[in-house]
Amino acid sequence: MKVKAKLKKGVVKVKAMAKHNMITYNQAEKKTGNKDDANFITHVSATCNGETVLDMSTSQFLSKNPILKFQFKGEIFKKGDKVLMTWVDRKGKTGKGKGKIK
Amino acid sequence: MQRRQFLSLTVGALALAVAPASVRAEDYRKLKPAVWSAHKMDMAIKAMYGTTATIEEGVKLKAANVAFDSGKMATAANGGAIPLDFSTKIPAKTIAVFQDANPEAAVCVYTVGKYDMTTYSIKIKMGNPGSVKVIVEGQDGKLYSATQKLNVAKGGCEG
Numbered sequence: 074m075k076v077k078a079k080l081k082k083g084v085v086k087v088k089a090m091a092k093h094n095m096i097t098y099n100q101a102e103k104k105t106g107n108k109d110d111a112n113f114i115t116h117v118s119a120t121c122n123g124e125t126v127l128d129m130s131t132s133q134f135l136s137k138n139p140i141l142k143f144q145f146k147g148e149i150f151k152k153g154d155k156v157l158m159t160w161v162d163r164k165g166k167t168g169k170g171k172g173k174i175k
Numbered sequence: 176m177q178r179r180q181f182l183s184l185t186v187g188a189l190a191l192a193v194a195p196a197s198v199r200a201e202d203y204r205k206l207k208p209a210v211w212s213a214h215k216m217d218m219a220i221k222a223m224y225g226t227t228a229t230i231e232e233g234v235k236l237k238a239a240n241v242a243f244d245s246g247k248m249a250t251a252a253n254g255g256a257i258p259l260d261f262s263t264k265i266p267a268k269t270i271a272v273f274q275d276a277n278p279e280a281a282v283c284v285y286t287v288g289k290y291d292m293t294t295y296s297i298k299i300k301m302g303n304p305g306s307v308k309v310i311v312e313g314q315d316g317k318l319y320s321a322t323q324k325l326n327v328a329k330g331g332c333e334g
Contacts, residue, residue, distance in 0.1 A: 084292060095300075097277075116202055126290050127285075127288075128201065128285065129283050132283060133300075134277050134281075135282065135283065136255055137255065142297075143294065143295050143296075144295075145288075
């Protein structure tokens with residue numbers, strides 16, 4: 074997972090991309106005939122210095138290789154701190170990424 | 176009457192005192208599985224919040240990079256990746272995104288933490304033209320929403 078974070082005027086803006094095919098139930102059924110082959114990211118979270126800054130449950134309708142942008146208050150964070158992100162998909166696989174706040 | 180007011184105040188104060196502790200990771204797929212399998216937007220919203228009554232204000236929602244036809248209909252060239260920007264200034268507990276073009280309605284649910292600026296962008300898939308609804312569950316317990324109708328030139332759920 075690619076993570077870019079920028080601190081500006083007390084706000085940290087984060088742009089992240091998860092590399093994932095995000096196969097919907099319909100796509101899985103078309104390709105393999107088995108709906109259960111669907112696989113997509115179900116949960117994404119981000120932390121910075123141990124504090125949760127993003128927490129989302131997701132469905133198959135995020136795009137392929139979904140790009141997520143979010144913002145959090147920069148008051149207790151500074152440049153050089155790391156934003157850690159993790160996703161979990163339907164099959165239990167996880168992906169990780171980190172980015173330094175610039 | 177006074178006693179009653181006092182009681183309700185105490186309960187309110189207790190609820191407030193408990194609230195910060197609830198800011199931790201929530202997996203809504205496990206917590207509320209019915210939300211993710213609901214086929215209609217109304218059903219999914221009901222499964223999530225128990226009601227479909229929302230106040231249409233306080234939430235900004237924009238489908239970016241799409242051409243606007245006359246009226247409020249926006250056309251996305253590629254249904255496979257429609258950029259959505261949404262934000263709110265309302266102190267929120269959760270924010271949920273739904274749409275009515277795909278087989279299931281729920282797209283994602285955010286749990287809002289104490290550092291959260293409640294400003295997000297995501298990219299979504301839409302198989303057919305339809306509308307997108309963002310619902311903000313305020314800390315006051317009310318539901319606020321914004322809706323955007325979208326036309327899709329090319330379906331996003333095709334293989």
